[in-house]
Amino acid sequence: MEINDIIKPQNLVYRKPSLLNDAHMHYCPGCSHGVVHKLVAEVIEDMHAEEYAIGVSPVGCAVFAYNYIDIDWLEAAHGRATAMATAVKRLMPDKLVFTYQGDGDFAAIGTCESIHSCNRGENITIIFINNAIYGMTGGQMAPTTLLGQKTATCPYGRRADLNGYPLSITPLLAQLDGTCYVTRQSVHTPAAVRKAKKAIRKAFENSMQAKGTSVVEIVSTCNSGWKLTPQQANEWMVKNMFEKYPLGDLKDNG
């Protein structure tokens, strides 16, 4: 069979989700953000939630998320995405409200809002991208940076006596009574992408059914910040990140 016989509309099995618009994404080649944007767009499309989904984009690399996914968005002050999502969800309980935050936004400057939103059990979904570094500002040390990991502000590697220990925030949130679903996923292989999509779908459904806060942590790569190629970054993540941030469901009250 010739290629031209295969490439026909009736044989199409995978395409760019229609909610992901044609704007060129500013992310570095190989960045995990692109995959997660795609999954969010696919899930909203699958749920037919285009008309009632509201995202809150953070400060960080994903600050321009509103340019890429064709739904309603709000831009929050640095770290305050969950507080803003709380307000939106309380005023409009029939909307699907989610935040999309990186580790600098969610686990550093926004720790207070993050923990208290989860403790109040707001019916929102938090998508938390953990790449163990401040990507947008040029690869400085984040609270989630691993011990020994080199960044611009700890060029000899992170030391526990000087810089403290890496913060694993998702298990903390799993202990709170307000959260209903806390999971940690990744997007480095096709199988992991499928699992992450299921997790996002479940989290969105939980928030629509008012079960409590759902947190989906995505352990991600930052190949520019880590000074690796996209392929090497995935390998480095599997080797080093999964030890401190093991994948799987931490809590599932669904």
Place this chain on the structure above:
Amino acid sequence: MATVKGAVTVNTERCKGCNLCVVACPSGVLDLKKKEVNNRGYHYAYMIAPDKCIGCQSCALVCPDACIEVYRVVEK
């Protein structure tokens, strides 16, 4: 026995040449253009061995820029 044939199309202007699809492909179908670049200067992906494609969507799933479309036919 039914055989599965696949093919992919790459949005070459959207592709950033990150190589993740090449790594994810289980049958070695894809590669990056070694000498040609798109308008942004990236070596984009293309099918170097189209006959081997089985339409499994692995490349499209890991593509961060959603530039791969997958087609699949089951021949009886």
